[in-house]
Amino acid sequence: MGLEMKGACEKCQANVDLIAYICVHECTFCENCTNDMSNICPNCSGELVKRPKPAKYMCPMSWRK
Ligand SMILES: [Zn+2]
Ligand SMILES: [Zn+2]
Numbered sequence: 001m002g003l004e005m006k007g008a009c010e011k012c013q014a015n016v017d018l019i020a021y022i023c024v025h026e027c028t029f030c031e032n033c034t035n036d037m038s039n040i041c042p043n044c045s046g047e048l049v050k051r052p053k054p055a056k057y058m059c060p061m062s063w064r065k
Helices: 031-036
Strands: none
Touching: none
16 A cells, blocks of 8 residues: 545545545544544544645646646
8 A cells, every 4th residue: 555645534434635634644534523533633643734735736837838
């Protein structure tokens, strides 16, 4: 298993394509669950932080020649 973009919350299986919170071990949770857990990962007790949007959502003008 390498690094991969997870598309579902580990707690409630909600889709997290747009807004996801991850810990340093890449446990992935949705916004609701993250708020419920006070931004603390239940797996590793690490802080959950908002994941940057995937590169595919960046403006195409920034890389297209
Ligand atoms: Zn959730
Ligand atoms: Zn974790």
